[in-house]
Amino acid sequence: xxxxxxxxxxxxxxxxxxxxxxxxxxxxxxxxxxxxxxxxxxxxxxxxxxxxxxxxxxxxxxxxxxxxxxxxxxxxxxxxxxxxxxxxxxxxxxxxxxxxxxxxxxxxxxxxxxxxxxxxxxxxxxxxxxx
Numbered sequence: 001x002x003x004x005x006x007x008x009x010x011x012x013x014x015x016x017x018x019x020x021x022x023x024x025x026x027x028x029x030x031x032x033x034x035x036x037x038x039x040x041x042x043x044x045x046x047x048x049x050x051x052x053x054x055x056x057x058x059x060x061x062x063x064x065x066x067x068x069x070x071x072x073x074x075x076x077x078x079x080x081x082x083x084x085x086x087x088x089x090x091x092x093x094x095x096x097x098x099x100x101x102x103x104x105x106x107x108x109x110x111x112x113x114x115x116x117x118x119x120x121x122x123x124x125x126x127x128x129x130x131x
Contacts, residue, residue, distance in 0.1 A: 037043070086094065104111045 089097075
């Protein structure tokens with residue numbers, strides 16, 4: 001009968017053991033690395049802060065876009081309303097309004113004096129009613 005050579009078995013066993021030891025060392029190194037990353041509280045907190053900052057920036061950008069869009073829609077609505085009103089206003093009234101606007105631009109002091117007179121009048125009327 002043929003008997004296996006004990007030296008071959010030993011050599012193969014030693015090589016296998018060396019491979020197992022090397023594999024175990026690699027796994028141990030990965031485990032130590034993972035544990036040290038978990039133990040680094042400062043780095044984890046910084047990562048969370050960075051993530052929160054990125055979310056906040058993204059939300060701000062989203063809200064900016066929504067605001068710009070809403071402002072554009074409001075502006076378009078105001079323009080449409082102004083055009084409808086202008087189309088329905090008779091020509092003599094539009095002409096007189098333009099003349100008054102020109103005069104107000106030319107004489108801002110008169111406009112302020114007139115506004116002050118209106119304020120005083122409203123105040124006096126309210127005072128008589130309440131007094």
